[in-house]
Amino acid sequence: MIDNLFCCLFIIQFIYLFQLNKYSNKIDCLFNESIAKIHFIIHQLVSAFQMSKIIRKKLITKMFKQPKIRLGNKSYSEDELQQLRKRNTQRYNREVRHNAYNTDYTTFYNSTAWKKTRKQVLIRDNYMCQHCLAKGIVNDKDLIVHHKIELKQDWSKRLDMENLEAVCISCHNKIPISK
DSSP: OHHHHHHHHHHHHHHHHHHSTTSOHHHHHHHHHHHHHHHHHHHHHHHHHTSOHHHHHHHHHHHTOOOOEEETTEEEOHHHHHHHHHHHHHHHIIIIITSTTTHHHHHHHTSHHHHHHHHHHHHHTTTOOHHHHHTTOOOOSSEEEEESSOTTTOGGGTTOGGGEEEEEHHHHHHSOOOO
C-alpha cells in the first residue's frame, strides 16, 4: 500500500514538473515544498509501522488504556475483573452448590417436580409478592418461591403448596433465617 502511494506521488510529481516547467520557479517551489511535506508524513507513517511490536503495543496501551475499576483496596481492569468473577463463581459452585452437604438440595431445586410446583405457586399467587401485597403494594418483579418452613427443618414439606409462597428478593432477604 505504501509502495503504491510512493509510486503515485512520484508520477504526479513527474507529470507536474514535465507540464509546468515553463512556469515560474515560485510555483515549483510551492509544489516541491508540498511534495516534501507529503514525503515527510509518509516517511513518519512508514517508520511508525516498522517499529517493533512491543513499542507499538506500549503506545496502543497508553493511548487506549482500559479504565481501572476499584473493588475494595485493589484496582482491576475489565479483563482482570471478569477473570476474578469467573474464579469466584467456580469456587462458589465447588464449595456451596456441589459439596456433599448440599447435593440433595441442588438435585431437588433442579428437579421437574420442583419446577412444576414452583410454577403452580406463582400462578396461585398471581405472580405477586405476598409480603408486599400484605402491605398494600403490588410487586411482580424478581419473584422467588419461598419455603415458610425450611427444607433443613422438614424435608417432607418441600413440595407442600401450603408451605410455599411467592416473595420478591427484597422481602426474601428480610425474612429471618431460622436455625
